[in-house]
Amino acid sequence: IRAVFKAAFDDVAREFELTFETVFPGGHGRLVLTGSDDLLTAGIEVEARPPGKKVTRLSLLSGGERSLTVLAFVFAIFRARPSPFYVLDEVDAALDDVNLQRLLKVIRSFRGHAQIILVTHQKRSMEIADVLYGITMGPDAVTKVVAERLRDQAAKSQQLEERAS
Amino acid sequence: IRAVFKAAFDDVAREFELTFETVFPGGHGRLVLTGSDDLLTAGIEVEARPPGKKVTRLSLLSGGERSLTVLAFVFAIFRARPSPFYVLDEVDAALDDVNLQRLLKVIRSFRGHAQIILVTHQKRSMEIADVLYGITMGPDAVTKVVAERLRDQAAKSQQLEERAS
Amino acid sequence: MFLRSLSMRGFKSFADRTVLEVEPGITVIVGPNGSGKSNVVDALSWVLGTNSAKKVRGGAMSDVVFAGSPTRNRSNRAHVEIVIDNTDGYLSGAGLATADSAGAFSEVRVARTIQTDGEATYQINGEDVRALDVQELLSDTGLGRELHTIVGQGQLDEILNAKPEERRRYIEEAA
Amino acid sequence: MFLRSLSMRGFKSFADRTVLEVEPGITVIVGPNGSGKSNVVDALSWVLGTNSAKKVRGGAMSDVVFAGSPTRNRSNRAHVEIVIDNTDGYLSGAGLATADSAGAFSEVRVARTIQTDGEATYQINGEDVRALDVQELLSDTGLGRELHTIVGQGQLDEILNAKPEERRRYIEEAA
Ligand SMILES: Nc1ncnc2c1ncn2[C@@H]1O[C@H](COP(=O)(O)OP(=O)(O)OP(=O)(O)O)[C@@H](O)[C@H]1O
Numbered sequence: 118i119r120a121v122f123k124a125a126f127d128d129v130a131r132e133f134e135l136t137f138e139t140v141f142p143g144g145h146g147r148l149v150l151t152g153s154d155d156l157l158t159a160g161i162e163v164e165a166r167p168p169g170k171k172v173t174r175l176s177l178l179s180g181g182e183r184s185l186t187v188l189a190f191v192f193a194i195f196r197a198r199p200s201p202f203y204v205l206d207e208v209d210a211a212l213d214d215v216n217l218q219r220l221l222k223v224i225r226s227f228r229g230h231a232q233i234i235l236v237t238h239q240k241r242s243m244e245i246a247d248v249l250y251g252i253t254m255g256p257d258a259v260t261k262v263v264a265e266r267l268r269d270q271a272a273k274s275q276q277l278e279e280r281a282s
Numbered sequence: 283i284r285a286v287f288k289a290a291f292d293d294v295a296r297e298f299e300l301t302f303e304t305v306f307p308g309g310h311g312r313l314v315l316t317g318s319d320d321l322l323t324a325g326i327e328v329e330a331r332p333p334g335k336k337v338t339r340l341s342l343l344s345g346g347e348r349s350l351t352v353l354a355f356v357f358a359i360f361r362a363r364p365s366p367f368y369v370l371d372e373v374d375a376a377l378d379d380v381n382l383q384r385l386l387k388v389i390r391s392f393r394g395h396a397q398i399i400l401v402t403h404q405k406r407s408m409e410i411a412d413v414l415y416g417i418t419m420g421p422d423a424v425t426k427v428v429a430e431r432l433r434d435q436a437a438k439s440q441q442l443e444e445r446a447s
Numbered sequence: 448m449f450l451r452s453l454s455m456r457g458f459k460s461f462a463d464r465t466v467l468e469v470e471p472g473i474t475v476i477v478g479p480n481g482s483g484k485s486n487v488v489d490a491l492s493w494v495l496g497t498n499s500a501k502k503v504r505g506g507a508m509s510d511v512v513f514a515g516s517p518t519r520n521r522s523n524r525a526h527v528e529i530v531i532d533n534t535d536g537y538l539s540g541a542g543l544a545t546a547d548s549a550g551a552f553s554e555v556r557v558a559r560t561i562q563t564d565g566e567a568t569y570q571i572n573g574e575d576v577r578a579l580d581v582q583e584l585l586s587d588t589g590l591g592r593e594l595h596t597i598v599g600q601g602q603l604d605e606i607l608n609a610k611p612e613e614r615r616r617y618i619e620e621a622a
Numbered sequence: 623m624f625l626r627s628l629s630m631r632g633f634k635s636f637a638d639r640t641v642l643e644v645e646p647g648i649t650v651i652v653g654p655n656g657s658g659k660s661n662v663v664d665a666l667s668w669v670l671g672t673n674s675a676k677k678v679r680g681g682a683m684s685d686v687v688f689a690g691s692p693t694r695n696r697s698n699r700a701h702v703e704i705v706i707d708n709t710d711g712y713l714s715g716a717g718l719a720t721a722d723s724a725g726a727f728s729e730v731r732v733a734r735t736i737q738t739d740g741e742a743t744y745q746i747n748g749e750d751v752r753a754l755d756v757q758e759l760l761s762d763t764g765l766g767r768e769l770h771t772i773v774g775q776g777q778l779d780e781i782l783n784a785k786p787e788e789r790r791r792y793i794e795e796a797a
């Protein structure tokens with residue numbers, strides 16, 4: 118069991134360094150095992166250095182920087198140990214436009230290798246959809262769903278306007 | 283001390299019902315003292331019923347509904363026991379456009395009675411500014427600030443475009 | 448394997464039977480606050496076997512049954528089903544042994560039902576099975592029981608604020 | 623009373639002296655992730671006397687001193703000052719007694735400084751005072767020491783997830 122965890126940790130740690138640099142170009146991040154020599158009880162510390170800044174404790178990072186750091190961690194696990202699908206519920210809430218684009222690039226890189234379900238309020242995030250589901254709550258507190266297939270580009274931009282939160 | 287707390291609680295509870303209906307038109311919310319008969323140790327439960335829905339536990343509400351509910355609580359305290367200024371850091375992150383407008387209406391109602399400092403990524407939130415500060419991080423990891431006074435409407439919409447996160 | 452469809456009835460705000468077809472690529476779900484987007488995510492976590500009412504934001508598991516509204520009666524039960532395309536034979540685990548050889552199924556249907564009294568059942572391809580069978584079926588696919596591949600709406604903060612010894616569970620589950 | 627200006631030097635990412643004029647109405651602060659917006663909020667909490675390093679996201683209070691960057695040396699101290707317009711005589715509390723009659727001051731300056739070794743000082747109108755004097759000065763104005771009027775970036779969740787007995791503190795502080 119220790120060997121299984123160690124192998125997984127090493128793979129995730131390697132992917133984390135790569136994924137961190139994708140969402141923080143010029144920055145550097147790494148995962149560190151801490152707290153115990155026993156691989157069964159050691160904890161995982163996340164070190165993050167955004168570009169141009171000094172290594173700093175995680176708590177001092179901004180809301181968006183913290184989001185992006187933990188997203189890099191989550192995506193590193195997805196890359197090290199792939200699954201057939203991934204579901205992300207409003208993970209983009211704290212991100213500015215530039216960081217959102219970097220995140221969307223990482224998400225798009227999974228396309229073809231896994232199915233992705235993304236819940237969002239951000240218009241930019243809608244742009245990477247192959248299918249867009251618009252959800253509304255009816256007057257009787259029952260949810261209704263409307264689906265749009267968006268491979269047709271012309272329909273796409275119009276529906277994005279209508280569907281946006 | 284018990285009397286002081288009871289008076290404050292009653293005022294806040296009354297304001298909470300009013301503020302909740304402003305952000306959830308047609309909905310109903312209230313604060314309840316629980317857990318102990320002693321006013322010094324009783325806790326505060328929040329009951330929230332969004333419009334058209336049944337009373338439900340707070341955990342089952344959506345992310346945006348929870349944000350709005352706790353914002354109504356916070357603003358109820360502000361109204362029951364005013365202060366000279368209020369600072370709100372990205373409280374609008376989980377809100378869709380309609381709910382954001384309702385929140386901005388509540389925030390604007392404090393204008394003239396208190397100073398408000400609002401930190402946001404949302405363009406719509408910038409529209410209620412009297413002064414807009416744009417913040418950027420310089421290459422040496424030092425923050426720079428640029429200020430705009432926005433009473434001049436023409437300048438306003440242009441700067442909103444430039445400053446948006 | 449990939450997900451073909453997710454259908455819900457009586458589950459949270461999905462009082463009426465609702466079917467979502469899931470594409471191979473990127474599916475984006477949008478809508479106003481409180482419309483039911485995260486409820487879709489909960490449905491997926493739930494049908495895949497989560498044991499934690501907390502993961503679906505309830506106090507008890509029976510909280511997922513549609514509770515009614517001023518203009519609509521509550522449901523008696525919640526039912527969620529996913530249809531998984533198994534033409535690649537990926538799902539061939541022990542879990543399907545109880546339902547004959549899995550490799551033989553190009554389509555695998557997993558369903559979960561709960562009554563308001565909390566009594567719950569699972570089905571694989573229409574046959575009643577135990578929760579354990581569903582777990583075994585999915586464990587080969589990289590989907591752990593805590594479903595680390597489903598990142599819920601508050602979960603980024605949870606991972607950030609977790610103690611280092613808690614954070615390892617995300618890797619343990621994926622390992 | 624109202625805030626006239628907030629100035630910071632050596633505080634978090636404000637290595638250079640920065641002054642923000644605060645208007646009577648609504649001031650909105652915008653900018654990219656990590657640019658320093660919440661640091662402005664921290665500066666305000668800090669100069670008004672918060673005792674909790676956690677409230678300003680540090681492990682120790684000295685974490686608020688500008689730590690330097692690859693291209694800039696760290697600062698030796700952090701200094702934040704607010705100028706409060708007191709023409710309405712609102713601020714007349716005991717805290718100003720040490721600095722003569724408060725009512726006489728139409729402008730009250732409160733400053734806080736900390737060195738990298740953690741040694742900290744407060745000033746009211748340029749005179750050294752104790753933290754307690756600042757607390758007493760502000761307590762009349764409805765600004766509690768936990769500064770419930772400053773809603774930080776993660777604070778909505780904190781209030782929501784708080785136990786009922788913890789939640790009462792927000793009302794106690796304002797009462
Ligand atoms: N068992 C239930 N019966 C009826 N309604 C329910 C039940 N459980 C949850 N709901 C309702 O579902 C709504 C929450 O839906 P959901 O969390 O999916 O919203 P959302 O679309 O994700 O919104 P947001 O954008 O704010 O996150 C709540 O209003 C809640 O009252």
Ligand SMILES: Nc1ncnc2c1ncn2[C@@H]1O[C@H](COP(=O)(O)OP(=O)(O)OP(=O)(O)O)[C@@H](O)[C@H]1O
Nearest residue numbers: 179180181634655656657658659660661687688689
């Ligand atoms: N003592 C310090 N010295 C130098 N830099 C610091 C110090 N404390 C914090 N910082 C830096 O300040 C930045 C965080 O700034 P802040 O939290 O104000 O960002 P923000 O504008 O609120 O961003 P967001 O929109 O993501 O919330 C971090 O990158 C952090 O490295």
Ligand SMILES: [Mg+2]
Nearest residue numbers: 344345485600
């Ligand atoms: Mg949601």
Ligand SMILES: [Mg+2]
Nearest residue numbers: 179180660775
């Ligand atoms: Mg911030």
